[in-house]
Amino acid sequence: MRARVTERCVGCGACLPFCPAEAIQVMGRAEIDASRCTGCGMCARYCPNDGVEVER
């Protein structure tokens, strides 16, 4: 998996619309479907909480 949700994620859903792979689901916290995630980094860019880290 390229994108990893951290402890800082609050589940605010701000990343949701920006994921081109529709890999994110949010319910109290973001969950990323590793088989879909391409590691593009959009979620991390739009997250207000540094709630997700993307490995380069």
Next chain:
Amino acid sequence: MRAVVIGAGLGGLLAACALAERGFEVQVHERLPYPGGRFTNLEFKGYQLSTGALHMIPHGRKGPLGEMLRELGAEVEILPSEPQAVFRVGGRDYEADEVHAVLSAREKLLAVKLLAMMKLGRAEAGEESYAEWLAKHMRSETVRRIADAFTGWCLSLRAHQVPAREVLAQVANLARLGETGVPRGGCRGVVDALVEVLESQGGELVLGSRVLQVSGEPWGYAVHTQEGRLEAEVVVSNAGLRRTARMAEEVLPAEYAAELAGLRSVPGVKISVACSEPVLGHSGVVFTPDASRVCGMNEVSNADPELAPTGKHLLMAHAAPAGGDLRREAELALQDLHRLIPRFRERCRVLAVQTYRGEWPVNHAPSGTHLSPATPAGGLYIVGDGVKPEGWMETEGVAMGVRQMLEHLAAAEKSSEI
């Protein structure tokens, strides 16, 4: 004079526009790639969800926010909700002035009298919570639930968690101003208009720029961002109370910084639902005292159809959590929606469940906190929903806090402290 505003949330943008209008050279630094913070749109599957707010301006055109937008020349059309609010009790909707119909004859009389006093601003309270205050006057379980739904929707707190004085002042303001509205274009309509005003006044908005630290200089402040160092006589932080305490540690007295750091933010759950037809049928608030977690719902596409795809509707529900496990709270809120909305499965599809806490909360400080926007460090101010004066909820409180900040600044300028 130069002013740096940290954060382009609603408070930051209002402050920045007002400072630019007063002749300050203003730079707003926002760490995210978009302005608006918790008050802007999040487009998802053709629906205008939001980063936070439920697309409502609590006191409509005549409230402090509406007034400030007008003064600043921000072109926002606020569409009044009609009805303003109803209460869904036992599957039926009652307008605020009729909801006493669900009470017993004796309770009815008491409730009507009490509400009239509250609306006129004549009800008085000491230090007790709103729940305690109500219990002194009436012992009705239904009334308690109605109170919980009201404060839960407006403040994301239950009646026992808010000082009575604060709620009484809010109800009096609500009654006096008598309107609630939806900005055309949703929250983003407001933010776009403010950014336009800021830029037309020569102010600058720098996106993707995180402020790390504020340090003191003989002439004012140095603001350190990831990219470099800025200088300003006035610094306005919209970054929240705890973040501000950390960023400005060097210039704030330790006791004050500890006070900021010690204030708890208020959590909440929001559910956005796509509807194939109007399920509420108006743009006012539907308070839901029967539900276990959901406190209220609205359907803003009835005010501005552009907030949903053609022919579809956007419903949003807010829940005030009763416990710390927000996933569980969200599940309970979803169950509520199935009970509250007839034929939910047929007509509705859940778009997103959003939870708020920590540094991205419903409120940076619980209602009733009343922290001043002026910090002990001259020229350093705080705006946003951590510094709301008594009686003003949500973004109305943010606007009133900005107004207070400007008064403090004017006084400081007059006595040439800055």
